[in-house]
Amino acid sequence: MKYKSQKVARLYFIAALVLFVAQILFGLIMGLQYVMGDFLFPYMPFNVARMVHTNALIVWLLMAFMGAAYYLVPEEAETELAMPWLATLMFWIFFLAAGATVAGYLLLSYSDLAKLTMNDMLPTMGREFLEQPTITKLGIVVVALAFLLNIGLTILKGRKTVINLVLLMGLTGLAVFFLFSFYNPTNVVLDKYYWWWVVHLWVEGVWELILGAILAFVLIKTTGVDREVIEKWLYIIIAMTLITGIIGTGHHYYWIGTPEYWQWWGSIFSAMEPIPFFMMTVFAFNMVNKRRRNHPNKAAMLWALGTAVMAFLGAGVWGFLHTLAPVNYYTHGSQITAAHGHMAFYGAYVMISLTIISYAMPMLMGRTAANSNRSQVREMWGFWLMTISIVFITLFLTGAGVLQAFLQRMGENPTPFMVVQDKIALFYWLREITGVVFLIGLIVYLSSFFVGRNEPEPEVAVAE
């Protein structure tokens, strides 16, 4: 860590990890409710748990992205953050707003929460992933603006690197598309149409730029490969992401009342979306093979390579699986979707967050470059436990989804929904058990921050 103001990232990272735990706990609650319908009845309805699970995910990823930006932008720009105090202030506003919102979800009924927060003045509540009360959304906008201002000014006054510019582009896009969460037309087709502008254009558009920038940053730092080479890759990856991802939105417009040509556009363009993810995989392994130094932080390297592989599997392979209109006709909204959602979110965005946390945290905690060997080994156990769990969760859900599509949607006499759910309950049990392993992995991961604190850093070639 070269600049004092980078330290603010630590707050964001720690809060992100706290929310990560909350997310997983609620995932487990839901997983159990899938197979034991009255679990926690009447205190914790499924829809509330789902809301907490997904919103905690989104918010903690946003926190991690902000932390990443506060860490890497000054380092890339070679200057202190423009306004460190603003970053700290915004953190507390964000964290308290997130806490209050979750408390609202848990303590009030959703309709009471809507009344309390005066949703009828500017109705924005009630849509998946965007359930937050309007006032929380406004808070997010304020935080995002202050954040962009801070980062933007820092970049302006310092060195302008491709990584910083791509990151800034991604973050700006993130903020801009979020604005569509305030647009809530009564026409259901239009409603869904623009809802995807937030959800899809985030994860298959601007977030990929953020992902690419963070990955490139960590790879430059850990491999010492020429910036020029890495930047070139970054250019191609973002170009390909935007070309395929923007029109690829069409893969959500097959059956919602939009014109038929979307079946073609969506199928063709989204079928190409795996390309940029594949390029990222090739890119990461290429850089690591060409490395000029051996960085002592082996764990960060593992996370970086893990991201490259798992993002391709989750987004690229599992996305492709159901992205062609004739296939999606049978799989739309089934457990296949959930399988893909889990592996893609984990593989791309959870893992890139953990990558930058793994790389930056040692420095933020006052070490030179890396944690002690013991801590790193522990962290890598966490990596494997969580990653293998998510792979199995994905496989079980895929199994459930294939059966679901087959029994419920194909053949002469399709089986009714609830009957099918009973038949595939075994897969839900397996998912839940694997979810417990995931939680164990998470605990192991978190514990790595507390072991071997006083032990020396592993001795490898010199770090920066």
Added chain:
Amino acid sequence: MAESAVVEQNDKERRYPPGDLAIWIFILAELSVFAVFFAAYAFTRLNHVELFNEYQQHLDRRSALINTLALITSSYFVVRAVAAIKADNAKGCIRWLLAAIGMGFVFLVVKSMEYAHHFSLGVNLSTNTFYMFYLSLTFFHFMHVMMGMIILAAVAFKAKQGAYSATEHTGVETGASYWHMVDLVWLILFPLVYVMR
């Protein structure tokens, strides 16, 4: 011509195609999108042969001819631009590039006139499957022509600033390769959509 002797000397066998390898990876990715589009066209036609054959007749083949010639010619100009810079003739290089961009404009104008004609008849993406493909394919390509022209303009601009020479001209070759790709795609698109029946 004095330039050519140098040109051919520079062109010994190589392991990588001219220009930055990065642009080639990009070109491959782009070409695959078009390949899928072409195959989709052909296999969809299979179920609507009559419809495709009928509406193909409504396209303006003359415009397409002009446009094909425009792109081939501009591609040729770009080849000459590369040859010029290899002979250390930056002025010539810029002139050839500008000529190529001019041909790009011809393409855009002619194509826009075609679109104007179709739109004035009320044709749109939902008219029928043939028009859906015709409009999508050609418009996606249209965007690439614009993109290619921007790239060529950037190269010409840098050439003007003296960034390229007989020894360092990767940038010119990079832009040239992209532009040839735009041409290449059209060479298949033209017969497939306008002629083959």
Added chain:
Amino acid sequence: MEKQQKFGLRPCTWVYLVLVGLTFVTFFIGQMGLSGLKVALAVLFIALLKGQLVGDFFMGLRRVKGLWRWPVFIWLFIPGTLITTAFYLAARAST
């Protein structure tokens, strides 16, 4: 070193002229309203040939050795095969 001029023109100029000529052939086939599998495949073949010329001479791939010699060829080959198959099936279905 290769001889660079033939009848006073560089290779790329010859290729250009051939491309223009083939374009006119395609155009006139269209104007004459010719149809049928054989004609369609002939037109396709001409197009693939033009593509290969562009790849070899304009993009300069003919001087490349090894893997990178082939991208344009492969790109022409795969859609070319698929289009041929589709047109063949269409022609068979209609008879």
